[in-house]
Amino acid sequence: MRLSRYFLPILRETPKEAEIVSHRLMLRAGLIRQESAGIYAWLPLGLKVLNKINAIIREEQNRSGAVELLMPVIQSADLWRESGRYDAYGKEMLRIKDRHEREMLFGPTNEEMITEIFRGSVRSYKDLPLNLYHIQWKFRDEVRPRFGVMRSREFLMKDAYSFDLDQEGARHSYNRMFVAYLRTFARLGLTAIPMRADTGPIGGDLSHEFIILASTGESEVFADKAVLDQPIPAVDTDFDSREALDAIFQAWTKPYAATSEMHDEAAYNAVPADRQISARGIEVGHIFYFGTKYSEPMKATVTGPDGRETPVHMGSYGIGPSRLVAALIEASHDEAGIIWPDAVAPFDVSLLNLKVGDAGTDEACATLYKALSARGKDVLYDDRDERTGAKFATADLIGSPWQVLVGPKGLAEGKVELKRRKTGERVLLTIEETLARLLA
RNA sequence: CGGGGCUUAGCGCAGCCAGGUAGCGCAUCUGCUUUGGGAGCAGAGGGUCGUAAGUUCGAAUCUUACAGCCCCGACCA
Numbered sequence: 001m002r003l004s005r006y007f008l009p010i011l012r013e014t015p016k017e018a019e020i021v022s023h024r025l026m027l028r029a030g031l032i033r034q035e036s037a038g039i040y041a042w043l044p045l046g047l048k049v050l051n052k053i054n055a056i057i058r059e060e061q062n063r064s065g066a067v068e069l070l071m072p073v074i075q076s077a078d079l080w081r082e083s084g085r086y087d088a089y090g091k092e093m094l095r096i097k098d099r100h101e102r103e104m105l106f107g108p109t110n111e112e113m114i115t116e117i118f119r120g121s122v123r124s125y126k127d128l129p130l131n132l133y134h135i136q137w138k139f140r141d142e143v144r145p146r147f148g149v150m151r152s153r154e155f156l157m158k159d160a161y162s163f164d165l166d167q168e169g170a171r172h173s174y175n176r177m178f179v180a181y182l183r184t185f186a187r188l189g190l191t192a193i194p195m196r197a198d199t200g201p202i203g204g205d206l207s208h209e210f211i212i213l214a215s216t217g218e219s220e221v222f223a224d225k226a227v228l229d230q231p232i233p234a235v236d237t238d239f240d241s242r243e244a245l246d247a248i249f250q251a252w253t254k255p256y257a258a259t260s261e262m263h264d265e266a267a268y269n270a271v272p273a274d275r276q277i278s279a280r281g282i283e284v285g286h287i288f289y290f291g292t293k294y295s296e297p298m299k300a301t302v303t304g305p306d307g308r309e310t311p312v313h314m315g316s317y318g319i320g321p322s323r324l325v326a327a328l329i330e331a332s333h334d335e336a337g338i339i340w341p342d343a344v345a346p347f348d349v350s351l352l353n354l355k356v357g358d359a360g361t362d363e364a365c366a367t368l369y370k371a372l373s374a375r376g377k378d379v380l381y382d383d384r385d386e387r388t389g390a391k392f393a394t395a396d397l398i399g400s401p402w403q404v405l406v407g408p409k410g411l412a413e414g415k416v417e418l419k420r421r422k423t424g425e426r427v428l429l430t431i432e433e434t435l436a437r438l439l440a
Numbered sequence: 441c442g443g444g445g446c447u448u449a450g451c452g453c454a455g456c457c458a459g460g461u462a463g464c465g466c467a468u469c470u471g472c473u474u475u476g477g478g479a480g481c482a483g484a485g486g487g488u489c490g491u492a493a494g495u496u497c498g499a500a501u502c503u504u505a506c507a508g509c510c511c512c513g514a515c516c517a
Contacts, residue, residue: 012466012478013452017510037509091441092516109517143441143515151516159517199517209517218516286517318517336477354476389477396477407476417476 001347003382003394007044009033010394020216022329023148025338029398031325038145038153045398046325048346050156053321053328054135056187056343057158064180064239066131066160071113073137077103079112082298092140106139111294111316114161118312119300125165128302128312129173133160135321149322150282151218156322162315165304167291170313174206174289175245177317179233181210181285182252186232188324189341190331192284193227194252198261199288209259210285210319214330217280222268224255225275282327289315338399339422347380348372349438350400352391354407356383364406364416367431375439396421404434 009030017034018024026032031046042050058068077095080086086093086105094106107113114132122130135158145153162173178194185192190212197209211221230252238244256271258264259281268276295301295311304310332339340346349372353365365381372379380400382391388407395403405417405426415428418437429437 009450011451015451016446016453019511034509140516144511144513146511157517197517207517283517288517316517320517387475387477387479389475389479392477394478405476409476 001378001380003380004384006380008394008398009043010397018148020147020150020330021333022150022216022326025329025333025397026148026326029338032149034148038142038151040149040152040154045346049325049328049340049344050321052344052346053188053324054156054158057135057184057319057321060180060184060187061133061158061160063183063235064131064176065129066133066176066180068134069117069132070134071107071110071117071136073107073139074104075107075110075113077105079116080105083112083115083294084297085112092142094139094141107136108138108140109157109316109318110134110136110159111161111314112298115294115298115300115314118161118163119295119298122163122300122302125302125304129162129164129169131160131162131173131176133158133317147216147218148326150216150326152322155320158319158321160317162317163295163300163312164314165302165310165312167313170289170291170315171206172242172245174287174315175242175249176239177287177315178208178249178252179237179239179245181287181317181319182233182248183235183237184319185210185212185284187343188328189343190284190324190328191228193221193223193257193281195221195223195257195259195281196253196262197259197286199290206289208253208287209283210287211259211281212284212327212331213277213279214282214327215280216330217282219281219283220260221258221277221279221281222260222263223257223277223279224271225277226255227252227257230255282323282330284324284327285317285319287315287317289313333399336393337397340399340401342401345399345401346378347398347400348377349379349402349404350395350398351379351381351404352388352395352406353381353383354388354391354405356385358408360411361406361408364411364431368404368406368416368434371435372438377438402438404438 011028014024015027018027030043032040032042035041077086093108096104098104138157139154142153145151164170164173192210192212194208195211197207199207233248256267291313292311295314301309301311329338351368353361355361369379369381399421401421403419410416414430416434417426418429418434419426
């Protein structure tokens with residue numbers, strides 16, 4: 001993509017409302033634009049990151065056996081009356097009426113709807129286990145939205161829902177998501193710690209939050225450092241093996257780790273002092289097992305092997321991709337801007353033509369741009385007629401993992417400069433060497 | 441939902457107290473000079489001063505109402 005033809009509205013100054021670094025950088029780097037309190041438009045650069053995160057989430061959900069579908073954002077109030085949550089959910093639910101005065105709502109979550117879909121089509125235990133997920137916009141009318149997309153009213157959520165014949169099966173489904181989440185966050189370049197968590201209005205008795213440690217986090221958390229030493233489950237993990245998944249779950253949940261709601265002072269004090277973590281964290285995922293809380297009132301049953309109808313055991317599993325964008329920035333940035341992990345960077349390479357109009361730099365850039373693009377690299381080519389300083393500042397701000405600096409000075413020796421955003425390290429290389437390095 | 445604050449050009453702000461018809465920096469556009477870390481000079485464009493009503497000869501400025509937004513707290517898959 002040529003920057004001169006892209007839409008990248010960068011701000012030199014920080015809008016005053018942005019308090020935390022991720023919010024500031026998302027506004028400055030042109031990822032988002034606020035349209036209302038807690039409601040944001042995703043600009044091209046932000047959307048690219050969001051899509052990359054979604055792609056990784058999808059891969060890991062699919063790998064674990066979950067199946068993607070897509071449910072609507074608008075739901076019927078009647079559905080929520082069945083579960084009893086229409087009145088219970090309170091003012092956080094945005095209620096609306098259509099032209100026929102029918103009561104509708106903008107979905108804050110989808111347990112009711114997925115249960116309705118399930119009961120309409122599944123009759124037999126032979127169709128279980130089943131895990132259905134979607135990535136869809138949610139709306140929760142927060143009293144006080146803040147911190148940009150970290151705590152917004154409209155936000156994107158991957159929510160998965162599992163259905164099993166019994167509690168044992170449901171535990172296995174829970175573990176599948178547990179492992180899939182560990183892999184997902186690791187692939188995003190994040191260190192997420194699963195912590196025992198409160199179940200809140202979802203209900204149920206087993207729940208873990210996946211927390212990223214960050215001083216700007218809204219949750220107070222306590223953990224044993226030992227949890228950080230656990231290996232990330234391998235790509236070839238057998239998701240059908242109850243034993244294998246349970247072993248991973250046991251290993252990860254053995255060290256103490258809990259949010260403040262579930263904090264056990266005595267257990268925490270038993271952790272050696274040099275291994276105690278008392279910090280703040282950002283919740284990027286939350287998984288629940290809640291048994292028959294919805295299947296019973298909503299009559300989502302299957303016929304079991306014994307011929308009797310039983311309500312299915314369910315769990316729900318959420319990840320917030322839009323919040324993850326902010327969390328990634330909180331975890332990886334410096335004075336100059338964002339430092340994207342390779343896996344989610346909106347562009348793999350920023351190519352800077354330091355003297356647009358110079359035959360040599362123009363040609364070298366064209367060669368690099370063509371060769372990198374042909375090999376599937378997403379390149380943002382800064383072909384603007386700008387001063388070098390502005391180009392450097394832009395490239396650092398938007399945080400592409402690699403920068404290729406092409407100027408007359410280097411070209412005089414037949415070299416261009418390759419810069420690693422994360423370390424600031426630069427090396428002078430020929431064009432061929434640069435290509436070899438980036439395409440390796 | 442309690443408390444506090446803000447709203448003037450795309451962004452950041454001044455002007456308001458002591459009413460006289462709007463200004464600064466950045467950004468944008470034009471020209472010249474510059475060109476390896478957000479250039480310099482000269483010029484230009486852009487604002488019904490959040491909305492509505494009131495007071496006044498005259499309102500960005502004073503009064504009232506409303507709206508939007510932000511911060512602290514409480515709340516929060």
